[in-house]
Amino acid sequence: MPEPPVILAKGTGAATAAGHAGTASGGPGGAKVFAPWNDPDAKPLVEFRSVTKLFGEVAAVDDLSLKIYPREFFALLGPSGCGKTTLMRMLAGFESPTHGEIWLDGKELTGTPPNRRPVNMMFQAYALFPHLSVADNIAFGLRRDGLPKGEVAERVEQMLALVQLHGLATRRPHQLSGGQRQRVALARSLAKRPKMLLLDEPLGALDKKLREQTQFELVSIQERLGTTFLIVTHDQDEAMTVADRIAVMDQGRLVQVAPPAQIYEYPTSRYVADFLGDVNLIEGRVAAMAAENARLTWCEGRPDFTCPANPDLKPGDTAWFGIRPEKVAIDKDMPPDRPGQNAVEGTVWDIGYVGNLSTYHVKLDDGQMVRAQVANRVHLARREISWEDRVWLSWGKDDGVLLAR
């Protein structure tokens, strides 16, 4: 089985490469790739070592180990109650681990109170101080550090410029819009130049349009400052957009840690495949396992699927074939038989129309539902496929994944 193709982190654009140049390792042809997690010599900024946090009998975080590297934009992704917020609060110092150690920049953190940790946090509901002006909010942490007045004023000015809030310095938090408050909270948490910024669902309170715009701004601020960001979110789009690496959590454990594209294209479990995006899962039995491809028997009397190999599986094992709906082609006629091509026949059961996309829910002859998602490139009136039509679904041999669990 070959290594899965190296999927580049989002930072492959020119600006990003320049921004990360300090730590990036030179790739072939001079292309800079930011991937310290692949470098065995890279020194992590933060390291969780077998950290467990019990609340009563319940383990919110369960024997978790994780390394986060300098300049990384790292996302903790999971449903509510998976332990991601607890993990972040342990790093900030608001909770202490029941077992295990948390190392930050070469120091063990247990017992260090929040005010002595070189990390700052941006809170979910922003937690701006209502009795202080925008400038005083931003200056709050600097004044606690006893910085001279002139320097405080200068730093506040820089922060206001960074988040583009000139002219609002004297306003009180309640005089600001949601988006402006979010920026003040960001400026306040960055003002002390922390080694690491923790963001707890930072965009949860914004509406969809503003959220998308702010995601890109977050990335650009992170790249400009070079600060390590750790974001906690339950929104997979947000994690995919902003993060260099995503850790998917479930019940206090890490399920998979990888760059967004890899986690989307090569999930290692049904949980991850299903949590990030949409997926069709078809259960079957491994019929053959070769170096590159495997064959999966999924229905008696039908041709086996050809799919990528999985070294964890051997012939006879139960396995799941996962394929994203957008990788499934839908046709009225039987597609030409090409080697490695998989094709199944079914009946259109339902069509989900969301304007730019249509999702066809196709019932295979053995009763399983498979979804195919197609961009609506022609006008709805000229759509060829309708309810109850017999259709063929097809995909290439490398378009899906074979999952052992």
Added chain:
Amino acid sequence: MRRFTWFNATSITLGFVFLYLPIILLVIYSFNDSRLVTVWGGFSGRWYGEALRNDAFLSAAWNTLQVALVTATVATVLGTLAAIVLVRGGRFLGRTLFGGMVYAPLVMPEVITGLSLLLLFVSLDVPRGLMTIMLAHITFAMCYASVVISARLVSFDRSLEEAALDLGCNQFSAFLRVTLPNILPSIIAAWLLSFTLSLDDLVIASFTSGPGATTLPMRIYSQVRLGVTPEINALSSMLVGLVTVGVIVASLISKRAETRRLAAERAAR
């Protein structure tokens, strides 16, 4: 807004008359020129002058003021501490008992409070005077203060304190710089409430006072037993005015803070 109807207008008028007619009569008769309380002898402010020249009244008023100032201040500090422990302390052994004991004086009949304190002071051989009145007033005003302050603390967003810790405060300075400024209106309201409660208390003060420590309500009460004089009316009117102003200011402060807080929270969504 609800519509105006004759039924509403009549019932509200009757209600207010029932509540405030006696007080209005008292205020009106305080301007009566006649020495006889119930016979109108023309408008005059002379009884106010008489009352202010009466040394017994003045010394009683001075006593009352001292007691009320000390009571309000100490009760507010203690009430704040109790509220913080009850709201923020989390679960600790005896929390329910402590909460119950803080709030018990709210429902305790004043006679019982007064009597039990008197017994305590006598058995400990504490000389009774202004000091003992203050102690007694602090015990019951403190629970009102802690009710007012804990109501505000409950709705106070804990993450503000965490943000202060995160930005470099220790527990104490986080309280001083973030929590305190935000609960200040309720602390002021608690102070004014304690002040007013102490100002007009008769029962507990009567039980716990000693020779020479007569408060204004006690002086008025003993005077009235010998017959109501217009002087008493004038004095009472002044007390009513003082208490009314206190209550109005307290409620205005907490109401303004409340609307501002609500506006801030609406904006946060």
